[in-house]
Amino acid sequence: xxxxxxxxxxxxxxxxxxxxxxxxxxxxxxxxxxxxxxxxxxxxxxxxxxxxxxxxxxxxxxxxxxxxxxxxxxxxxxxxxxxxxxxxxxxxxxxxxxxxxxxxxxxxxxxxxxxxxxxxxxxxxxxxxxxxxxxxxxxxxxxxxxxxxxxxxxxxxxxxxxxxxxxxxxxxxxxxxxxxxxxxxxxxxxxxxxxxxxxxxxxxxxxxxxxxxxxxxxxxxxxxxxxxxxxxxxxxxxxxxxxxxxxxxxxxxxxxxxxxxxxxxxxxxxxxxxxxxxxxxxxxxxxxxxx
Amino acid sequence: xxxxxxxxxxxxxxxxxxxxxxxxxxxxxxxxxxxxxxxxxxxxxxxxxxxxxxxxxxxxxxxxxxxxxxxxxxxxxxxxxxxxxxxxxxxxxxxxxxxxxxxxxxxxxxxxxxxxxxxxxxxxxxxxxxxxxxxxxxxxxxxxxxxxxxxxxxxxxxxxxxxxxxxxxxxxxxxxxxxxxxxxxxxxxxxxxxxxxxxxxxxxxxxxxxxxxxxxxxxxxxxxxxxxxxxxxxxxxxxxxxxxxxxxxxxxxxxxxxxxxxxxxxxxxxxxxxxxxxxxxxxxxxxxxxxxxxxxxxxxxxxxxxxxxxxxxxxxxxxxxxxxxxxxxxxxxxxxxxxxxxxxxxxxxxxxxxxxxxxxxxxxxxxxxx
Numbered sequence: 001x002x003x004x005x006x007x008x009x010x011x012x013x014x015x016x017x018x019x020x021x022x023x024x025x026x027x028x029x030x031x032x033x034x035x036x037x038x039x040x041x042x043x044x045x046x047x048x049x050x051x052x053x054x055x056x057x058x059x060x061x062x063x064x065x066x067x068x069x070x071x072x073x074x075x076x077x078x079x080x081x082x083x084x085x086x087x088x089x090x091x092x093x094x095x096x097x098x099x100x101x102x103x104x105x106x107x108x109x110x111x112x113x114x115x116x117x118x119x120x121x122x123x124x125x126x127x128x129x130x131x132x133x134x135x136x137x138x139x140x141x142x143x144x145x146x147x148x149x150x151x152x153x154x155x156x157x158x159x160x161x162x163x164x165x166x167x168x169x170x171x172x173x174x175x176x177x178x179x180x181x182x183x184x185x186x187x188x189x190x191x192x193x194x195x196x197x198x199x200x201x202x203x204x205x206x207x208x209x210x211x212x213x214x215x216x217x218x219x220x221x222x223x224x225x226x227x228x229x230x231x232x233x234x235x236x237x238x239x240x241x242x243x244x245x246x247x248x249x250x251x252x253x254x255x256x257x258x259x260x261x262x263x264x265x266x267x268x269x270x271x272x273x274x275x276x277x278x279x280x281x282x283x284x285x286x287x288x289x290x291x
Numbered sequence: 292x293x294x295x296x297x298x299x300x301x302x303x304x305x306x307x308x309x310x311x312x313x314x315x316x317x318x319x320x321x322x323x324x325x326x327x328x329x330x331x332x333x334x335x336x337x338x339x340x341x342x343x344x345x346x347x348x349x350x351x352x353x354x355x356x357x358x359x360x361x362x363x364x365x366x367x368x369x370x371x372x373x374x375x376x377x378x379x380x381x382x383x384x385x386x387x388x389x390x391x392x393x394x395x396x397x398x399x400x401x402x403x404x405x406x407x408x409x410x411x412x413x414x415x416x417x418x419x420x421x422x423x424x425x426x427x428x429x430x431x432x433x434x435x436x437x438x439x440x441x442x443x444x445x446x447x448x449x450x451x452x453x454x455x456x457x458x459x460x461x462x463x464x465x466x467x468x469x470x471x472x473x474x475x476x477x478x479x480x481x482x483x484x485x486x487x488x489x490x491x492x493x494x495x496x497x498x499x500x501x502x503x504x505x506x507x508x509x510x511x512x513x514x515x516x517x518x519x520x521x522x523x524x525x526x527x528x529x530x531x532x533x534x535x536x537x538x539x540x541x542x543x544x545x546x547x548x549x550x551x552x553x554x555x556x557x558x559x560x561x562x563x564x565x566x567x568x569x570x571x572x573x574x575x576x577x578x579x580x581x582x583x584x585x586x587x588x589x590x591x592x593x594x595x596x597x598x599x600x601x602x603x604x605x606x607x608x609x610x611x612x613x614x615x616x617x618x619x620x621x622x623x624x625x626x627x628x629x630x631x632x633x634x635x636x637x638x639x640x641x642x643x644x645x646x647x648x649x650x651x652x653x654x655x656x657x658x659x660x661x
Contacts, residue, residue, distance in 0.1 A: 105596040244491035276482040
């Protein structure tokens with residue numbers, strides 16, 4: 001009987017991959033934290049924790065801002081279409097298309113340079129820089145969310161559901177925001193938000209790594225909040241990562257990676273493992289909700 | 292298509308116009324960074340006199356005493372201030388001389404070569420990812436149709452029924468464990484940002500080659516796995532549609548085994564032009580392929596970002612993105628704008644090409660001639 005219960009637990013987890021991978025992510029990070037507590041020196045540990053916290057905080061803020069910008073754009077387009085302002089609709093769509101055509105990394109990189117410049121001139125402080133960074137990344141990733149919302153709105157507008165509600169006297173904005181986006185699309189939106197969280201972590205780490213490696217004079221990485229990408233670019237972390245190559249050709253050196261090169265390995269592992277888990281969670285959600 | 296093309300061209304022209312205006316603006320304002328002179332010394336800065344000469348210094352002081360008695364500071368401190376300012380300007384000029392670059396014909400030619408190199412790498416990686424996404428997506432789909440589960444799940448199932456198994460089948464446990472670990476490692480590699488992979492092997496391998504750049508573009512940043520999964524989702528969605536059952540009723544093969552005469556041909560699976568003759572998979576594939584084309588723009592844009600990250604993070608000299616980073620560091624914003632514009636052109640051309648392909652496919656599907 002006990003065996004049957006256990007197997008059903010495993011099977012449930014296997015079929016609810018989002019829960020499984022959320023658990024794997026949490027346990028993996030917890031294990032890493034315990035290992036670092038035991039073998040990594042305290043200043044380095046604090047830096048890694050600080051970097052991880054900032055990274056995930058910025059990524060969380062990105063999804064909040066991206067949701068807001070996407071919602072705003074969808075509402076604007078909806079109103080414009082209903083009122084029949086064709087020129088305004090064309091202009092807005094055109095502007096969004098231009099933003100879409102700018103490679104995210106370039107837009108964010110240029111924005112980071114601008115934010116670092118503001119920090120350098122003491123115009124803004126670190127907490128504000130975190131907010132601005134999140135807004136900047138959200139500005140270049142919100143289109144995916146907006147496209148999804150627009151797809152859902154267009155799908156429902158073609159159904160009788162929409163006409164029936166309009167005839168019943170329900171306002172357009174209530175149909176859009178409550179009935180379409182909230183009641184009928186929140187699972188889709190939630191799934192997309194999880195995927196965007198991963199994209200935000202990836203973009204932020206990459207840009208921070210690039211800035212810390214390549215733009216190290218005026219636009220010092222010290223001015224920007226420490227994130228996992230920036231930490232990885234530090235000389236001590238970089239040497240830790242370089243040690244992996246040494247371990248590949250000298251397998252006897254491999255165990256040292258987990259004791260002597262822990263800072264870089266922890267940072268790299270946090271980035272890669274988080275990206276993998278977020279991807280798996282997003283996939284699991286799509287499978288579970290049959291999206 | 293005409294409407295879309297007009298939209299693309301308009302945005303391209305507008306972006307180029309904006310770019311050229313910015314280049315003009317930055318080119319005019321391109322000077323060595325100097326501090327603004329004090330209002331008291333300002334009139335004496337532009338004077339064409341060598342103030343390092345003691346005779347001229349004495350003349351300068353006499354001139355101030357005679358002709359500007361209203362001057363609040365004494366002539367000595369005024370002379371010192373002018374000399375200090377001139378020295379600072381000279382030093383600033385010297386310091387920025389090696390970093391300041393002019394956007395001339397030679398520079399444009401140099402950028403053109405880098406751009407070509409970038410385009411070649413981009414097209415190659417795009418082609419490889421396109422092939423990789425379709426092949427891996429199909430393999431995953433076929434494995435599902437063959438009722439194969441993940442190695443971990445297989446291992447759990449095996450362990451659950453271990454007591455009923457013969458002793459000589461226990462070799463499967465380490466095999467499945469090794470397979471799961473290898474698969475996990477492969478996933479970690481696929482999801483690693485390019486710089487993590489590159490720095491991990493930088494000491495032992497030459498990472499500055501074009502082949503390495505292409506390989507890294509293909510396997511890193513989660514590109515291949517993300518779009519493989521999208522293609523797989525399209526295949527699954529198509530396989531649930533009614534026409535699949537109709538096709539099976541009409542005697543098309545539904546056998547997904549590789550070794551069977553009516554099964555899936557391995558040759559067709561790995562070829563560039565995939566064609567599964569007399570198999571229902573052919574129809575599922577063709578329809579999923581059409582839907583996948585819709586995500587191709589997104590994939591191309593993601594790839595462009597990935598390549599930029601690789602070139603920048605690895606500091607590969609002589610490449611477009613590294614040049615962009617350098618020019619950003621040296622504050623040569625006119626050159627930065629040219630590089631950004633060139634990348635924007637690549638994105639737009641890809642978008643136009645993708646829209647054209649989708650449109651021509653749609654015409655075939657909808658039996659339209661124009």
